[in-house]
Amino acid sequence: MHFLCVVQSGCCKPPTACGYNFVNPTLWLNPTNMAADADCYLWSNDQSQLCYSCNSCKAGLLGNLRQDWRKANLILIITVVVLIWVYVIACSAFRNAQTEDLSRK
Structure with a gap:
């Protein structure tokens, strides 16, 4: 559950390069010039969408997954x-026990 909160909090905010104006945490005003990034057209204030179609959100998700898998790989290697x-x-120990049994006989 914690992982989803991290991704959602990053995707609820529009990309910085777009120049959206902050009104409140759930509302951002569209800038007049959105030519800076293709994600500027994909980002939305819609709370049910949470900007998951944005490339910057996808990159953030992949970055988080990569980091989590590195930790998991380290634990697996140690195990x-x-x-x-x-x-x-x-x-x-098994070989030593067999050797002792043979020497007793």
């Missing part, structure tokens, strides 16, 4: 290393 280490120790 695999720990599991391999536990497996090697278990195999060594």
Whole structure:
């Protein structure tokens, strides 16, 4: 849920390059010249839309996903290393136990 709030708060604000005039957090006035960026025409004050069709919002979403996946990959790599280490120790202990059984017989 936290991830969606971050994306929505970024997409509720129009791109800075467009020059929209702030009235309140949910209302921005259209500028007279919107030629600065293609996202200027895509952004909307409509609360149900939240500007998800804007390229800048899509880029922000991809940036957040990339960051989250890097963290997840790091955790997965550490987990695999720990599991391999536990497996090697278990195999060594098993071999030692078998060697002791053979020497007793």
